Amino acid sequence: MNNCDIVKDLLPLYADDVCSEESIKAVEEHINGCPTCRSELEKLRQNVSISPQKDGEVLKRIKRRLRIEKLIVGLISVLAICGVMIFGLMYLLNTAESMDVKKYNIPNNLNVTIHGNELYLVVDGEAAAFWYTFPTISDTDGDHMGYGTGFDREKKNGYGITFKQRKIESIAIARIKGKCEIKLFDIEKNKAMDKFFYYDDVNNKEYVLWERDKND
Ligand SMILES: [Zn+2]
Incomplete structure (x- = not known):
């Protein structure tokens, strides 16, 4: 082995300043x-002096990418939370719940009036703003069905409505004060309808608001 070979082996150590004093002298x-x-x-x-720069650049790039990834994850989280909140609010606003009839004094706030042959429901009181109205059909057995689903048409004797309210009643688009008339149906064209009622589905109680005069 000549001197050059020995020195070449020592050079990396010399460049890194980890040689013994003897080796330094010899090199x-x-x-x-x-x-x-x-x-x-x-x-x-040169290699030694270049690499920290390169490392720095690589490190910067990695850090930048991590920052972007964090930002994306953050944005997705925010969007997901917003989505859940909107979904929850929609659910609370649009899911019907049986109405507290006593609280809104419903039976006393409802009556029916006739204009010509048309039957109108007259509503009084602020509960109107929280409503959902479900058509309900009654039969001679005293059964009541929303929308008449699975209903025995032969026994049908009356048409009515069942009020429901939002799950959160405090959020109302508008509080209707005073009287409000809602058109129901033409009593001459709908001969099959013998009565119109409001059905309290909590207490299973029917309040007849209009009944056809059998002598007509
Ligand atoms: Zn040499």
């Missing part, structure tokens, strides 16, 4: 008289 002496090993050392030093 420096050799380098002074050997251009090949000197240029070898230059190369090593």
